Amino acid sequence: MEELRVNEYNLKDIYTIEAGNFVTAGEASSNIKTLLKRLGVNSSKLRNIAIASYEAEINLVIHSKGGQMELLVSPNEVIIKIDDIGPGIENIELAMKEGYSTAPDSIRVMGFGAGMGLSNMRNNADDFKIESKLGEGTHICMKFNI
Amino acid sequence: MEASIFHSVTLDQTKCKGCTNCLKRCPTEAIRVHDGKAQIIGAKCIDCGECIRVCAYHAKVAVTDPLSILDKYKYKIALPAPTLYGQFKKLESIDALLNGLLNIGFDDVYEVAKGADIITKNVKEDTTIQKKRGPLISSACPTIIRLIQVRFPELLENIVNYISPMEAAAKISKKEFAEKHNVDIKEIGAFFITPCPSKATAIKSPNGFDKSAVDGAISILDIYGSLSAALNMEIDELPKRASKHGVRWALSGGESDALDNGNAISVDGINNVIEVLEAIEDGKLSNIDFFEGLACVGGCVGGALAFENGFIARERIKKLSENLPDAVPYSKEEMAGFDFKLDYPIKPNEVLQLDKDFSIAIKKLEQIEEITANLPGFDCGSCGAPSCRALAEDIVNKRAGEMDCVFKLREKVRVLAQEMIDFSYEAGLDSEKNDKSNNDEEVDG
Known part of the structure; x- marks a missing residue:
């Protein structure tokens, strides 16, 4: 996929996300949040990052077969890369639409699957790239200027 | 600072x-x-x-103010927190309690619950308050405000920009008293009867304005004895009583019920509040309009300076307030001369930030992670820090050393002991070996 221009990153963290594991769901984004607060990232931007990374993590837990989130931090930007091992998205345009969801009822009763995930991520990131191949996996890269 | x-x-x-x-x-x-x-x-x-x-x-x-602080003022007004109403087993009416406060030496008494009524009314009618990202956050609990300053600075903009019921009560009661008795307002002291230490802090170091209108905080525990003895006296009915809703601000959910404005969530207990603030931060509560967070379990009735168990006090307050009116005891005109808004926005407390310089902060964070990975991860607290991670941070900030960790120290002692033994062999200090070598020497000689 087309990479966002990558600067020299001073901080790199990788979080493994397990599919279907609601015990740990949210921990990675919570860690990311805590970490960025310690660094003194601007409050309003932190809000964007918190929302986008939480959506990304929950997406991985619900929809993917598992994957990882990678956090990259430099003095000017925060990048969050999300890579999963499948199943991949058939129609990205459709998936990006607000309100569209493929989440099964069992997930919806938990309050997830409202179909806001991807669009919410895009709306909160300063730069958002997504690439997916059915049967292979989805790769997302979100950039936040700080 | x-x-x-x-x-x-x-x-x-x-x-x-x-x-x-x-x-x-x-x-x-x-x-x-x-x-x-x-x-x-x-x-x-x-x-x-x-x-x-x-x-x-x-x-x-x-640390709250001693009762002797009352002597500093010619006229003394008691500002009882509604929590006080739930502290006495035999109390049959709120009037008996308010009269009790007059009996123990206060010149006047003004229910903080009335302040709550007034703040509710003002917030409800303020059309300039707009929903930001996430719900509006109550400004009632000073500990939650400080928590947000330290841990959730990005949510500060969501806090209702109004003073607390306690401040409102102090402002109004002093002015009313001065006018009624034609005395200098400087001679009047207003004292909050507090269920929590946080209010005492909020009086001495207010947030969002410079000087509190309250002149002191007296702990419920300090006044409990004398007040219990003064309760069963003749009851004069007092004018202008707080509404049921104002009194129930002492209970978790009370403020939200009083406001009755859209979807509200009320959370009590500091750790629960932290969890829900995290959720607000993550954008999970976009459907909620108002968030009421109280640090103590059950709300103010669970305060650390309350005498009675919070759950017992809760039931008493519900009962005592049952027959109170629903309506706020003040008209808009009566409130016209007062400003209940904060003077300036509440500022973040950047104490958790590792360094002002972003690059240095990143470096410190890397060091913290590295050191944490080498600590045992038991979070036992023996080093004096609450967790291994906190110790790592203290080490990076040069406020502690790795040997503060008892496990690290034990390991080091073990290694040193082994080194000593090894060294003793090398230096020929081992007694057995020594004897042997001495013998060898003799033979050689």
């Missing part, structure tokens, strides 16, 4: 045993144990009182 702000929660050195109970309970990791005594890091403390509750030795104390 923040480091020097007054804190009600303090330590009695002589009683502290240096155990780790408070250390583990502090929601902002503001406590360290050094040289066998706890220390409170003032800049991080939010006066929640959790350490007071958990300390078996009563070494954590809340």
Whole structure:
């Protein structure tokens, strides 16, 4: 996929996300949040990052077969890369639409699957790239200027 | 600076045993144990009182004003927190309690619940308040405000920009008293009868304005004895009573019920509040209009300075307030001369930021992660820090050393002991070996 221009990153963290594991769901984004607060990232931007990374993590837990989130931090930007091992998205345009969801009822009763995930991520990131191949996996890269 | 702000929660050195109970309970990791005594890091403390509750030795104390502070003023007004209503088993009416306060020497009494009524009315009718990202956040609990300043600065813009019911009560009662009796307002002291240390802090170091209208905070525990004895006296009916809703601000959910404005969520207990604030931060509560967070379990009735168990007090307050009117006891005209808004926005407390310089902060964070990975991860507290990670941070900030970790120290002692043994062999100091070599020498000689 087309990479966002990558600067020299001073901080790199990788979080493994397990599919279907609601015990740990949210921990990675919570860690990311805590970490960025310690660094003194601007409050309003932190809000964007918190929302986008939480959506990304929950997406991985619900929809993917598992994957990882990678956090990259430099003095000017925060990048969050999300890579999963499948199943991949058939129609990205459709998936990006607000309100569209493929989440099964069992997930919806938990309050997830409202179909806001991807669009919410895009709306909160300063730069958002997504690439997916059915049967292979989805790769997302979100950039936040700080 | 923040480091020097007054804190009600303090330590009695002589009683502290240096155990780790408070250390583990502090929601902002503001406590360290050094040289066998706890220390409170003032800049991080939010006066929640959790350490007071958990300390078996009563070494954590809340500093409130002594009763002698009343002597400083010619006229004294009592501002009872509605929580006070739930403290007495035999209390049959709120009037009996308010009269009791007059009986023990106050010249006037003004229910803080009336202040709550007034704040509710103002917030409800304020059309300039707009929903920001996420719900509007109550400004009632000073500990929650301080928590947000330290841990959730990005949510500060969501806090209702109104003063607390206590402040409103002080402002109005002093003005009313001065006008009614034609006295100088400077001769009047208004004293909050407080269920929590945090309010005492909020009076001495207010947030969002410079000077509190309240002149002192008297602990419920300090006044309990004399007040109990003064309750059963003749009851005069007092004018202008607080509404049912104002009184129930003492209970978790009370403020939301009073406001009755869209979807509200009320959360009590500091750790629950932290969890829900995290959720707000993550954008999970976009459908909620109002968030009421109270640091103590059950709301103010669970305050660390309340005499009665919070759940028992809750039931009493519900019962005592049952027949109170629904309506706010003030008209808009009567409130016209007052400003109940904060003077300026509440500022973030950047104490958790590792460094002002972003690059240095990143470097420190890397070091912290590295050191944490090498610590045992038991979070036992024996080093005096609440967790291995907190110790790592203290090490990076040069406030502690790796050998403060007892496990690291044991390991080091073991290694050193082994080195000593090895060295003793090398240096020929081992007695057996020594004898042998001496013998060899003799033979050789």
